[in-house]
Amino acid sequence: MATFLSSVLLLVLRTYAAPPEHVQVWPGGWTQAPGEAGNETLTPSLVPPPGTAQHAPHSIIIGVRKGGTRALLEMLDIHPEVAAAATEVHFFDWDENYVRGLEWYREQMPYSYPHQITVEKTPGYFTSPAAPARICAMNPSIKLLLILRDPTERVVSDYTQVYFNRLENRKPVQAIERMLVKNGALNTRYKAIQRSLYDVHMRNWLQYFPLRQIHIVDGDTLIRDPLPELQRVERFLDLPPRIHASNFYFNQTKGFYCIRSDGHERCLHESKGRPHPPVNGTVLRQLRSYLRQHNRDFYRLIGRTFNWH
Structure with a gap:
Protein backbone atom coordinates (compact mmCIF):
# COMPACT_ATOMS: atom_id res chain seq x y z
CA MET A 1 0.00 0.00 0.00
CA ALA A 2 2.82 2.39 0.90
CA THR A 3 4.57 1.61 -2.40
CA PHE A 4 1.35 2.32 -4.33
CA LEU A 5 0.83 5.68 -2.59
CA SER A 6 4.45 6.62 -3.24
CA SER A 7 4.00 5.85 -6.94
CA VAL A 8 0.86 7.99 -7.12
CA LEU A 9 2.60 10.88 -5.35
CA LEU A 10 5.56 10.66 -7.73
CA LEU A 11 3.23 10.70 -10.73
CA VAL A 12 1.44 13.81 -9.42
CA LEU A 13 4.74 15.61 -8.78
CA ARG A 14 5.98 14.80 -12.28
CA THR A 15 2.73 16.00 -13.82
CA TYR A 16 2.83 19.42 -12.20
CA ALA A 17 6.59 19.92 -11.99
CA ALA A 18 7.03 20.19 -15.77
CA PRO A 19 5.95 23.62 -17.09
CA PRO A 20 3.41 23.52 -19.94
CA GLU A 21 4.99 23.91 -23.36
CA HIS A 22 1.86 25.02 -25.20
CA VAL A 23 -1.66 26.23 -24.61
CA GLN A 24 -3.91 23.30 -23.72
CA VAL A 25 -7.42 23.46 -25.15
CA TRP A 26 -10.14 22.25 -22.78
CA PRO A 27 -13.76 21.26 -23.54
CA GLY A 28 -16.09 24.18 -24.03
CA GLY A 29 -13.39 26.41 -25.51
CA TRP A 30 -11.38 26.84 -22.31
CA THR A 31 -7.60 26.97 -22.53
CA GLN A 32 -4.78 26.30 -20.10
CA ALA A 33 -2.35 29.22 -20.37
CA PRO A 34 1.42 28.63 -20.08
CA GLY A 35 2.86 29.64 -16.71
CA GLU A 36 4.95 32.79 -16.58
CA ALA A 37 8.65 32.57 -15.73
CA GLY A 38 9.13 32.22 -11.97
CA ASN A 39 5.48 31.23 -11.43
CA GLU A 40 5.65 28.27 -9.02
CA THR A 41 1.91 27.69 -8.53
CA LEU A 42 0.81 24.10 -9.06
CA THR A 43 -2.75 25.03 -10.09
CA PRO A 44 -3.32 25.27 -13.88
CA SER A 45 -4.74 28.64 -15.01
CA LEU A 46 -7.99 28.27 -16.98
CA VAL A 47 -9.02 31.22 -19.10
CA PRO A 48 -11.74 31.48 -21.78
CA PRO A 49 -10.74 32.36 -25.35
CA PRO A 50 -10.15 36.13 -25.71
CA GLY A 51 -13.21 38.04 -26.80
CA THR A 52 -15.72 35.42 -25.63
CA ALA A 53 -18.37 35.48 -22.93
CA GLN A 54 -21.19 33.35 -21.57
CA HIS A 55 -24.68 34.42 -22.58
CA ALA A 56 -28.19 33.27 -21.83
CA PRO A 57 -29.47 31.34 -24.87
CA HIS A 58 -30.71 33.21 -27.91
CA SER A 59 -32.69 30.08 -28.80
CA ILE A 60 -33.77 26.96 -26.89
CA ILE A 61 -34.63 23.52 -28.25
CA ILE A 62 -37.56 22.81 -25.95
CA GLY A 63 -38.28 19.23 -26.99
CA VAL A 64 -39.75 16.79 -27.51
CA ARG A 65 -38.14 13.86 -25.68
CA LYS A 66 -37.15 11.12 -28.17
CA GLY A 67 -38.05 13.47 -30.99
CA GLY A 68 -34.50 14.04 -32.24
CA THR A 69 -33.31 16.91 -30.05
CA ARG A 70 -29.74 15.63 -29.84
CA ALA A 71 -29.52 15.14 -33.61
CA LEU A 72 -30.90 18.65 -34.18
CA LEU A 73 -28.41 20.25 -31.79
CA GLU A 74 -25.43 18.32 -33.17
CA MET A 75 -26.37 19.23 -36.74
CA LEU A 76 -27.01 22.86 -35.87
CA ASP A 77 -23.65 22.98 -34.13
CA ILE A 78 -22.02 22.64 -37.56
CA HIS A 79 -22.88 26.27 -38.14
CA PRO A 80 -19.91 28.52 -37.29
CA GLU A 81 -22.21 31.13 -35.77
CA VAL A 82 -23.79 28.71 -33.29
CA ALA A 83 -22.42 27.93 -29.82
CA ALA A 84 -24.23 24.88 -28.46
CA ALA A 85 -24.48 23.96 -24.78
CA ALA A 86 -22.80 20.59 -24.21
CA THR A 87 -25.36 19.17 -21.77
CA GLU A 88 -29.04 19.38 -20.95
CA VAL A 89 -29.31 22.03 -18.26
CA HIS A 90 -32.87 21.33 -17.01
CA PHE A 91 -33.10 24.84 -15.63
CA PHE A 92 -36.71 25.67 -16.43
CA ASP A 93 -38.24 22.26 -15.67
CA TRP A 94 -36.36 21.25 -12.49
CA ASP A 95 -37.21 23.36 -9.44
CA GLU A 96 -33.91 22.52 -7.74
CA ASN A 97 -32.05 24.13 -10.66
CA TYR A 98 -34.44 27.04 -11.21
CA VAL A 99 -33.99 28.32 -7.65
CA ARG A 100 -30.28 28.76 -8.37
CA GLY A 101 -31.16 31.77 -10.49
CA LEU A 102 -30.48 33.12 -13.97
CA GLU A 103 -26.84 33.84 -13.24
CA TRP A 104 -26.26 30.15 -12.51
CA TYR A 105 -28.09 29.30 -15.75
CA ARG A 106 -25.89 31.65 -17.76
CA GLU A 107 -22.81 30.07 -16.26
CA GLN A 108 -23.86 26.70 -17.73
CA MET A 109 -23.65 28.11 -21.25
CA PRO A 110 -20.62 27.80 -23.54
CA TYR A 111 -18.27 30.69 -24.15
CA SER A 112 -19.19 32.35 -27.43
CA TYR A 113 -17.98 35.16 -29.66
CA PRO A 114 -20.09 38.28 -30.33
CA HIS A 115 -21.12 37.03 -33.79
CA GLN A 116 -22.44 33.72 -32.41
CA ILE A 117 -25.79 32.76 -30.94
CA THR A 118 -26.06 30.41 -27.97
CA VAL A 119 -28.41 27.42 -28.18
CA GLU A 120 -29.44 25.13 -25.33
CA LYS A 121 -31.57 22.01 -25.52
CA THR A 122 -33.54 20.25 -22.81
CA PRO A 123 -36.31 17.95 -24.13
CA GLY A 124 -38.17 18.05 -20.81
CA TYR A 125 -39.14 21.69 -21.30
CA PHE A 126 -41.94 20.98 -23.78
CA THR A 127 -43.94 18.84 -21.36
CA SER A 128 -43.15 20.89 -18.26
CA PRO A 129 -46.13 22.93 -16.98
CA ALA A 130 -43.75 25.54 -15.51
CA ALA A 131 -41.23 25.95 -18.33
CA PRO A 132 -43.17 28.28 -20.69
CA ALA A 133 -43.83 30.94 -18.04
CA ARG A 134 -40.27 30.73 -16.72
CA ILE A 135 -38.68 31.08 -20.15
CA CYS A 136 -41.02 33.95 -20.99
CA ALA A 137 -40.01 35.71 -17.78
CA MET A 138 -36.37 35.46 -18.86
CA ASN A 139 -36.89 36.53 -22.47
CA PRO A 140 -40.38 36.92 -24.00
CA SER A 141 -38.91 37.36 -27.51
CA ILE A 142 -36.69 34.25 -27.47
CA LYS A 143 -36.88 31.90 -30.46
CA LEU A 144 -37.92 28.35 -29.63
CA LEU A 145 -37.22 25.16 -31.56
CA LEU A 146 -39.57 22.19 -31.19
CA ILE A 147 -38.72 18.95 -32.95
CA LEU A 148 -41.51 16.37 -33.19
CA ARG A 149 -41.98 12.95 -34.72
CA ASP A 150 -44.86 10.52 -35.11
CA PRO A 151 -46.26 10.46 -31.54
CA THR A 152 -46.91 6.71 -31.63
CA GLU A 153 -43.33 5.98 -32.68
CA ARG A 154 -42.18 8.44 -30.02
CA VAL A 155 -43.98 6.43 -27.32
CA VAL A 156 -42.19 3.25 -28.41
CA SER A 157 -38.83 5.09 -28.51
CA ASP A 158 -39.51 6.45 -25.03
CA TYR A 159 -40.16 2.94 -23.74
CA THR A 160 -37.06 1.62 -25.55
CA GLN A 161 -34.78 4.17 -23.88
CA VAL A 162 -36.12 3.39 -20.41
CA TYR A 163 -35.93 -0.35 -21.14
CA PHE A 164 -32.23 -0.26 -22.03
CA ASN A 165 -31.42 2.11 -19.17
CA ARG A 166 -32.99 -0.30 -16.71
CA LEU A 167 -31.13 -3.23 -18.24
CA GLU A 168 -27.83 -1.40 -17.93
CA ASN A 169 -28.59 -0.63 -14.28
CA ARG A 170 -29.67 -4.23 -13.63
CA LYS A 171 -33.23 -3.22 -12.81
CA PRO A 172 -36.30 -5.28 -13.66
CA VAL A 173 -38.02 -4.56 -16.97
CA GLN A 174 -41.52 -5.15 -18.33
CA ALA A 175 -42.77 -5.79 -21.84
CA ILE A 176 -44.10 -2.69 -23.56
CA GLU A 177 -47.62 -4.12 -23.67
CA ARG A 178 -47.69 -4.26 -19.86
CA MET A 179 -46.87 -0.56 -19.79
CA LEU A 180 -49.39 0.39 -22.47
CA VAL A 181 -52.31 -1.65 -21.18
CA LYS A 182 -53.80 -1.69 -17.68
CA ASN A 183 -56.89 -3.64 -16.63
CA GLY A 184 -57.61 -4.43 -20.26
CA ALA A 185 -57.63 -0.81 -21.45
CA LEU A 186 -55.02 1.57 -22.81
CA ASN A 187 -53.05 3.05 -19.91
CA THR A 188 -53.40 6.71 -20.85
CA ARG A 189 -51.66 7.74 -17.62
CA TYR A 190 -48.45 6.10 -18.78
CA LYS A 191 -45.90 8.93 -18.94
CA ALA A 192 -44.69 7.99 -22.40
CA ILE A 193 -48.24 8.45 -23.73
CA GLN A 194 -48.72 11.70 -21.83
CA ARG A 195 -45.58 13.11 -23.47
CA SER A 196 -47.06 12.40 -26.91
CA LEU A 197 -50.16 14.55 -26.35
CA TYR A 198 -48.65 17.38 -28.36
CA ASP A 199 -51.82 19.47 -28.40
CA VAL A 200 -52.06 19.54 -24.61
CA HIS A 201 -48.53 20.80 -24.16
CA MET A 202 -48.65 23.18 -27.12
CA ARG A 203 -51.64 25.02 -25.64
CA ASN A 204 -49.54 25.78 -22.59
CA TRP A 205 -46.76 27.26 -24.72
CA LEU A 206 -49.12 29.34 -26.82
CA GLN A 207 -50.34 31.08 -23.68
CA TYR A 208 -46.91 32.70 -23.41
CA PHE A 209 -45.42 32.73 -26.91
CA PRO A 210 -46.94 33.51 -30.32
CA LEU A 211 -46.68 30.71 -32.86
CA ARG A 212 -44.23 32.76 -34.96
CA GLN A 213 -41.63 32.34 -32.18
CA ILE A 214 -41.90 28.54 -32.18
CA HIS A 215 -40.34 26.79 -35.14
CA ILE A 216 -41.44 23.17 -35.49
CA VAL A 233 -33.87 26.42 -38.94
CA GLU A 234 -31.12 28.68 -40.28
CA ARG A 235 -33.73 31.02 -41.74
CA PHE A 236 -35.80 31.00 -38.55
CA LEU A 237 -32.75 31.94 -36.48
CA ASP A 238 -31.65 34.59 -38.99
CA LEU A 239 -28.38 32.75 -39.58
CA PRO A 240 -26.51 33.01 -42.88
CA PRO A 241 -26.65 29.73 -44.87
CA ARG A 242 -23.58 27.77 -43.81
CA ILE A 243 -24.90 24.19 -43.61
CA HIS A 244 -24.58 22.21 -46.84
CA ALA A 245 -25.23 18.73 -48.22
CA SER A 246 -21.52 17.96 -47.88
CA ASN A 247 -21.94 18.16 -44.09
CA PHE A 248 -23.92 14.89 -44.05
CA TYR A 249 -23.30 11.34 -45.13
CA PHE A 250 -25.44 8.25 -44.73
CA ASN A 251 -23.95 5.58 -42.48
CA GLN A 252 -25.13 2.23 -43.82
CA THR A 253 -24.21 0.41 -40.62
CA LYS A 254 -26.13 2.72 -38.30
CA GLY A 255 -28.93 3.38 -40.76
CA PHE A 256 -29.01 7.16 -40.36
CA TYR A 257 -27.13 10.30 -41.39
CA CYS A 258 -23.90 11.29 -39.67
CA ILE A 259 -22.06 14.60 -39.65
CA ARG A 260 -18.97 15.75 -41.53
CA SER A 261 -17.46 19.07 -40.42
CA ASP A 262 -13.99 20.65 -40.32
CA GLY A 263 -12.43 17.50 -41.73
CA HIS A 264 -13.95 15.30 -39.02
CA GLU A 265 -16.78 12.78 -39.11
CA ARG A 266 -19.01 11.90 -36.19
CA CYS A 267 -22.22 10.00 -35.55
CA LEU A 268 -24.67 10.15 -32.70
CA HIS A 269 -24.05 7.98 -29.66
CA GLU A 270 -24.79 4.28 -30.00
CA SER A 271 -27.78 4.74 -27.68
CA LYS A 272 -29.49 6.65 -30.51
CA GLY A 273 -31.41 4.79 -33.17
CA ARG A 274 -31.84 1.62 -31.17
CA PRO A 275 -34.19 -0.93 -32.77
CA HIS A 276 -37.70 -0.83 -31.36
CA PRO A 277 -39.21 -3.94 -29.81
CA PRO A 278 -42.12 -5.58 -31.64
CA VAL A 279 -45.47 -4.38 -30.30
CA ASN A 280 -48.71 -6.34 -30.29
CA GLY A 281 -50.72 -5.15 -33.30
CA THR A 282 -53.96 -4.71 -31.37
CA VAL A 283 -52.26 -2.62 -28.68
CA LEU A 284 -50.51 -0.51 -31.31
CA ARG A 285 -53.84 0.19 -33.06
CA GLN A 286 -55.36 1.19 -29.71
CA LEU A 287 -52.53 3.64 -29.16
CA ARG A 288 -52.81 5.14 -32.65
CA SER A 289 -56.56 5.48 -32.29
CA TYR A 290 -56.23 7.28 -28.97
CA LEU A 291 -53.63 9.71 -30.32
CA ARG A 292 -55.48 10.44 -33.58
CA GLN A 293 -57.80 13.14 -32.19
CA HIS A 294 -54.95 14.70 -30.24
CA ASN A 295 -52.98 14.90 -33.50
CA ARG A 296 -55.88 16.59 -35.28
CA ASP A 297 -56.22 19.12 -32.47
CA PHE A 298 -52.49 19.79 -32.69
CA TYR A 299 -52.73 20.36 -36.45
CA ARG A 300 -55.43 22.95 -35.88
CA LEU A 301 -53.34 24.73 -33.26
CA ILE A 302 -50.33 25.14 -35.53
CA GLY A 303 -52.04 25.35 -38.92
CA ARG A 304 -49.99 22.48 -40.32
CA THR A 305 -50.29 18.74 -40.77
CA PHE A 306 -47.83 15.86 -40.55
CA ASN A 307 -47.78 12.40 -42.07
CA TRP A 308 -48.50 10.63 -38.80
CA HIS A 309 -50.52 7.51 -39.53
Whole structure:
Protein backbone atom coordinates (compact mmCIF):
# COMPACT_ATOMS: atom_id res chain seq x y z
CA MET A 1 0.00 0.00 0.00
CA ALA A 2 2.82 2.39 0.90
CA THR A 3 4.57 1.61 -2.40
CA PHE A 4 1.35 2.32 -4.33
CA LEU A 5 0.83 5.68 -2.59
CA SER A 6 4.45 6.62 -3.24
CA SER A 7 4.00 5.85 -6.94
CA VAL A 8 0.86 7.99 -7.12
CA LEU A 9 2.60 10.88 -5.35
CA LEU A 10 5.56 10.66 -7.73
CA LEU A 11 3.23 10.70 -10.73
CA VAL A 12 1.44 13.81 -9.42
CA LEU A 13 4.74 15.61 -8.78
CA ARG A 14 5.98 14.80 -12.28
CA THR A 15 2.73 16.00 -13.82
CA TYR A 16 2.83 19.42 -12.20
CA ALA A 17 6.59 19.92 -11.99
CA ALA A 18 7.03 20.19 -15.77
CA PRO A 19 5.95 23.62 -17.09
CA PRO A 20 3.41 23.52 -19.94
CA GLU A 21 4.99 23.91 -23.36
CA HIS A 22 1.86 25.02 -25.20
CA VAL A 23 -1.66 26.23 -24.61
CA GLN A 24 -3.91 23.30 -23.72
CA VAL A 25 -7.42 23.46 -25.15
CA TRP A 26 -10.14 22.25 -22.78
CA PRO A 27 -13.76 21.26 -23.54
CA GLY A 28 -16.09 24.18 -24.03
CA GLY A 29 -13.39 26.41 -25.51
CA TRP A 30 -11.38 26.84 -22.31
CA THR A 31 -7.60 26.97 -22.53
CA GLN A 32 -4.78 26.30 -20.10
CA ALA A 33 -2.35 29.22 -20.37
CA PRO A 34 1.42 28.63 -20.08
CA GLY A 35 2.86 29.64 -16.71
CA GLU A 36 4.95 32.79 -16.58
CA ALA A 37 8.65 32.57 -15.73
CA GLY A 38 9.13 32.22 -11.97
CA ASN A 39 5.48 31.23 -11.43
CA GLU A 40 5.65 28.27 -9.02
CA THR A 41 1.91 27.69 -8.53
CA LEU A 42 0.81 24.10 -9.06
CA THR A 43 -2.75 25.03 -10.09
CA PRO A 44 -3.32 25.27 -13.88
CA SER A 45 -4.74 28.64 -15.01
CA LEU A 46 -7.99 28.27 -16.98
CA VAL A 47 -9.02 31.22 -19.10
CA PRO A 48 -11.74 31.48 -21.78
CA PRO A 49 -10.74 32.36 -25.35
CA PRO A 50 -10.15 36.13 -25.71
CA GLY A 51 -13.21 38.04 -26.80
CA THR A 52 -15.72 35.42 -25.63
CA ALA A 53 -18.37 35.48 -22.93
CA GLN A 54 -21.19 33.35 -21.57
CA HIS A 55 -24.68 34.42 -22.58
CA ALA A 56 -28.19 33.27 -21.83
CA PRO A 57 -29.47 31.34 -24.87
CA HIS A 58 -30.71 33.21 -27.91
CA SER A 59 -32.69 30.08 -28.80
CA ILE A 60 -33.77 26.96 -26.89
CA ILE A 61 -34.63 23.52 -28.25
CA ILE A 62 -37.56 22.81 -25.95
CA GLY A 63 -38.28 19.23 -26.99
CA VAL A 64 -39.75 16.79 -27.51
CA ARG A 65 -38.14 13.86 -25.68
CA LYS A 66 -37.15 11.12 -28.17
CA GLY A 67 -38.05 13.47 -30.99
CA GLY A 68 -34.50 14.04 -32.24
CA THR A 69 -33.31 16.91 -30.05
CA ARG A 70 -29.74 15.63 -29.84
CA ALA A 71 -29.52 15.14 -33.61
CA LEU A 72 -30.90 18.65 -34.18
CA LEU A 73 -28.41 20.25 -31.79
CA GLU A 74 -25.43 18.32 -33.17
CA MET A 75 -26.37 19.23 -36.74
CA LEU A 76 -27.01 22.86 -35.87
CA ASP A 77 -23.65 22.98 -34.13
CA ILE A 78 -22.02 22.64 -37.56
CA HIS A 79 -22.88 26.27 -38.14
CA PRO A 80 -19.91 28.52 -37.29
CA GLU A 81 -22.21 31.13 -35.77
CA VAL A 82 -23.79 28.71 -33.29
CA ALA A 83 -22.42 27.93 -29.82
CA ALA A 84 -24.23 24.88 -28.46
CA ALA A 85 -24.48 23.96 -24.78
CA ALA A 86 -22.80 20.59 -24.21
CA THR A 87 -25.36 19.17 -21.77
CA GLU A 88 -29.04 19.38 -20.95
CA VAL A 89 -29.31 22.03 -18.26
CA HIS A 90 -32.87 21.33 -17.01
CA PHE A 91 -33.10 24.84 -15.63
CA PHE A 92 -36.71 25.67 -16.43
CA ASP A 93 -38.24 22.26 -15.67
CA TRP A 94 -36.36 21.25 -12.49
CA ASP A 95 -37.21 23.36 -9.44
CA GLU A 96 -33.91 22.52 -7.74
CA ASN A 97 -32.05 24.13 -10.66
CA TYR A 98 -34.44 27.04 -11.21
CA VAL A 99 -33.99 28.32 -7.65
CA ARG A 100 -30.28 28.76 -8.37
CA GLY A 101 -31.16 31.77 -10.49
CA LEU A 102 -30.48 33.12 -13.97
CA GLU A 103 -26.84 33.84 -13.24
CA TRP A 104 -26.26 30.15 -12.51
CA TYR A 105 -28.09 29.30 -15.75
CA ARG A 106 -25.89 31.65 -17.76
CA GLU A 107 -22.81 30.07 -16.26
CA GLN A 108 -23.86 26.70 -17.73
CA MET A 109 -23.65 28.11 -21.25
CA PRO A 110 -20.62 27.80 -23.54
CA TYR A 111 -18.27 30.69 -24.15
CA SER A 112 -19.19 32.35 -27.43
CA TYR A 113 -17.98 35.16 -29.66
CA PRO A 114 -20.09 38.28 -30.33
CA HIS A 115 -21.12 37.03 -33.79
CA GLN A 116 -22.44 33.72 -32.41
CA ILE A 117 -25.79 32.76 -30.94
CA THR A 118 -26.06 30.41 -27.97
CA VAL A 119 -28.41 27.42 -28.18
CA GLU A 120 -29.44 25.13 -25.33
CA LYS A 121 -31.57 22.01 -25.52
CA THR A 122 -33.54 20.25 -22.81
CA PRO A 123 -36.31 17.95 -24.13
CA GLY A 124 -38.17 18.05 -20.81
CA TYR A 125 -39.14 21.69 -21.30
CA PHE A 126 -41.94 20.98 -23.78
CA THR A 127 -43.94 18.84 -21.36
CA SER A 128 -43.15 20.89 -18.26
CA PRO A 129 -46.13 22.93 -16.98
CA ALA A 130 -43.75 25.54 -15.51
CA ALA A 131 -41.23 25.95 -18.33
CA PRO A 132 -43.17 28.28 -20.69
CA ALA A 133 -43.83 30.94 -18.04
CA ARG A 134 -40.27 30.73 -16.72
CA ILE A 135 -38.68 31.08 -20.15
CA CYS A 136 -41.02 33.95 -20.99
CA ALA A 137 -40.01 35.71 -17.78
CA MET A 138 -36.37 35.46 -18.86
CA ASN A 139 -36.89 36.53 -22.47
CA PRO A 140 -40.38 36.92 -24.00
CA SER A 141 -38.91 37.36 -27.51
CA ILE A 142 -36.69 34.25 -27.47
CA LYS A 143 -36.88 31.90 -30.46
CA LEU A 144 -37.92 28.35 -29.63
CA LEU A 145 -37.22 25.16 -31.56
CA LEU A 146 -39.57 22.19 -31.19
CA ILE A 147 -38.72 18.95 -32.95
CA LEU A 148 -41.51 16.37 -33.19
CA ARG A 149 -41.98 12.95 -34.72
CA ASP A 150 -44.86 10.52 -35.11
CA PRO A 151 -46.26 10.46 -31.54
CA THR A 152 -46.91 6.71 -31.63
CA GLU A 153 -43.33 5.98 -32.68
CA ARG A 154 -42.18 8.44 -30.02
CA VAL A 155 -43.98 6.43 -27.32
CA VAL A 156 -42.19 3.25 -28.41
CA SER A 157 -38.83 5.09 -28.51
CA ASP A 158 -39.51 6.45 -25.03
CA TYR A 159 -40.16 2.94 -23.74
CA THR A 160 -37.06 1.62 -25.55
CA GLN A 161 -34.78 4.17 -23.88
CA VAL A 162 -36.12 3.39 -20.41
CA TYR A 163 -35.93 -0.35 -21.14
CA PHE A 164 -32.23 -0.26 -22.03
CA ASN A 165 -31.42 2.11 -19.17
CA ARG A 166 -32.99 -0.30 -16.71
CA LEU A 167 -31.13 -3.23 -18.24
CA GLU A 168 -27.83 -1.40 -17.93
CA ASN A 169 -28.59 -0.63 -14.28
CA ARG A 170 -29.67 -4.23 -13.63
CA LYS A 171 -33.23 -3.22 -12.81
CA PRO A 172 -36.30 -5.28 -13.66
CA VAL A 173 -38.02 -4.56 -16.97
CA GLN A 174 -41.52 -5.15 -18.33
CA ALA A 175 -42.77 -5.79 -21.84
CA ILE A 176 -44.10 -2.69 -23.56
CA GLU A 177 -47.62 -4.12 -23.67
CA ARG A 178 -47.69 -4.26 -19.86
CA MET A 179 -46.87 -0.56 -19.79
CA LEU A 180 -49.39 0.39 -22.47
CA VAL A 181 -52.31 -1.65 -21.18
CA LYS A 182 -53.80 -1.69 -17.68
CA ASN A 183 -56.89 -3.64 -16.63
CA GLY A 184 -57.61 -4.43 -20.26
CA ALA A 185 -57.63 -0.81 -21.45
CA LEU A 186 -55.02 1.57 -22.81
CA ASN A 187 -53.05 3.05 -19.91
CA THR A 188 -53.40 6.71 -20.85
CA ARG A 189 -51.66 7.74 -17.62
CA TYR A 190 -48.45 6.10 -18.78
CA LYS A 191 -45.90 8.93 -18.94
CA ALA A 192 -44.69 7.99 -22.40
CA ILE A 193 -48.24 8.45 -23.73
CA GLN A 194 -48.72 11.70 -21.83
CA ARG A 195 -45.58 13.11 -23.47
CA SER A 196 -47.06 12.40 -26.91
CA LEU A 197 -50.16 14.55 -26.35
CA TYR A 198 -48.65 17.38 -28.36
CA ASP A 199 -51.82 19.47 -28.40
CA VAL A 200 -52.06 19.54 -24.61
CA HIS A 201 -48.53 20.80 -24.16
CA MET A 202 -48.65 23.18 -27.12
CA ARG A 203 -51.64 25.02 -25.64
CA ASN A 204 -49.54 25.78 -22.59
CA TRP A 205 -46.76 27.26 -24.72
CA LEU A 206 -49.12 29.34 -26.82
CA GLN A 207 -50.34 31.08 -23.68
CA TYR A 208 -46.91 32.70 -23.41
CA PHE A 209 -45.42 32.73 -26.91
CA PRO A 210 -46.94 33.51 -30.32
CA LEU A 211 -46.68 30.71 -32.86
CA ARG A 212 -44.23 32.76 -34.96
CA GLN A 213 -41.63 32.34 -32.18
CA ILE A 214 -41.90 28.54 -32.18
CA HIS A 215 -40.34 26.79 -35.14
CA ILE A 216 -41.44 23.17 -35.49
CA VAL A 217 -38.91 20.75 -36.96
CA ASP A 218 -40.17 17.54 -38.54
CA GLY A 219 -38.09 14.92 -36.74
CA ASP A 220 -39.09 12.13 -39.14
CA THR A 221 -37.89 14.20 -42.11
CA LEU A 222 -34.70 15.20 -40.29
CA ILE A 223 -33.73 11.53 -40.07
CA ARG A 224 -34.41 10.85 -43.77
CA ASP A 225 -33.17 14.12 -45.30
CA PRO A 226 -31.58 16.51 -42.78
CA LEU A 227 -30.50 19.39 -45.03
CA PRO A 228 -33.91 20.98 -45.83
CA GLU A 229 -34.91 20.96 -42.17
CA LEU A 230 -31.60 22.53 -41.12
CA GLN A 231 -31.94 25.22 -43.78
CA ARG A 232 -35.37 26.13 -42.42
CA VAL A 233 -33.87 26.42 -38.94
CA GLU A 234 -31.12 28.68 -40.28
CA ARG A 235 -33.73 31.02 -41.74
CA PHE A 236 -35.80 31.00 -38.55
CA LEU A 237 -32.75 31.94 -36.48
CA ASP A 238 -31.65 34.59 -38.99
CA LEU A 239 -28.38 32.75 -39.58
CA PRO A 240 -26.51 33.01 -42.88
CA PRO A 241 -26.65 29.73 -44.87
CA ARG A 242 -23.58 27.77 -43.81
CA ILE A 243 -24.90 24.19 -43.61
CA HIS A 244 -24.58 22.21 -46.84
CA ALA A 245 -25.23 18.73 -48.22
CA SER A 246 -21.52 17.96 -47.88
CA ASN A 247 -21.94 18.16 -44.09
CA PHE A 248 -23.92 14.89 -44.05
CA TYR A 249 -23.30 11.34 -45.13
CA PHE A 250 -25.44 8.25 -44.73
CA ASN A 251 -23.95 5.58 -42.48
CA GLN A 252 -25.13 2.23 -43.82
CA THR A 253 -24.21 0.41 -40.62
CA LYS A 254 -26.13 2.72 -38.30
CA GLY A 255 -28.93 3.38 -40.76
CA PHE A 256 -29.01 7.16 -40.36
CA TYR A 257 -27.13 10.30 -41.39
CA CYS A 258 -23.90 11.29 -39.67
CA ILE A 259 -22.06 14.60 -39.65
CA ARG A 260 -18.97 15.75 -41.53
CA SER A 261 -17.46 19.07 -40.42
CA ASP A 262 -13.99 20.65 -40.32
CA GLY A 263 -12.43 17.50 -41.73
CA HIS A 264 -13.95 15.30 -39.02
CA GLU A 265 -16.78 12.78 -39.11
CA ARG A 266 -19.01 11.90 -36.19
CA CYS A 267 -22.22 10.00 -35.55
CA LEU A 268 -24.67 10.15 -32.70
CA HIS A 269 -24.05 7.98 -29.66
CA GLU A 270 -24.79 4.28 -30.00
CA SER A 271 -27.78 4.74 -27.68
CA LYS A 272 -29.49 6.65 -30.51
CA GLY A 273 -31.41 4.79 -33.17
CA ARG A 274 -31.84 1.62 -31.17
CA PRO A 275 -34.19 -0.93 -32.77
CA HIS A 276 -37.70 -0.83 -31.36
CA PRO A 277 -39.21 -3.94 -29.81
CA PRO A 278 -42.12 -5.58 -31.64
CA VAL A 279 -45.47 -4.38 -30.30
CA ASN A 280 -48.71 -6.34 -30.29
CA GLY A 281 -50.72 -5.15 -33.30
CA THR A 282 -53.96 -4.71 -31.37
CA VAL A 283 -52.26 -2.62 -28.68
CA LEU A 284 -50.51 -0.51 -31.31
CA ARG A 285 -53.84 0.19 -33.06
CA GLN A 286 -55.36 1.19 -29.71
CA LEU A 287 -52.53 3.64 -29.16
CA ARG A 288 -52.81 5.14 -32.65
CA SER A 289 -56.56 5.48 -32.29
CA TYR A 290 -56.23 7.28 -28.97
CA LEU A 291 -53.63 9.71 -30.32
CA ARG A 292 -55.48 10.44 -33.58
CA GLN A 293 -57.80 13.14 -32.19
CA HIS A 294 -54.95 14.70 -30.24
CA ASN A 295 -52.98 14.90 -33.50
CA ARG A 296 -55.88 16.59 -35.28
CA ASP A 297 -56.22 19.12 -32.47
CA PHE A 298 -52.49 19.79 -32.69
CA TYR A 299 -52.73 20.36 -36.45
CA ARG A 300 -55.43 22.95 -35.88
CA LEU A 301 -53.34 24.73 -33.26
CA ILE A 302 -50.33 25.14 -35.53
CA GLY A 303 -52.04 25.35 -38.92
CA ARG A 304 -49.99 22.48 -40.32
CA THR A 305 -50.29 18.74 -40.77
CA PHE A 306 -47.83 15.86 -40.55
CA ASN A 307 -47.78 12.40 -42.07
CA TRP A 308 -48.50 10.63 -38.80
CA HIS A 309 -50.52 7.51 -39.53
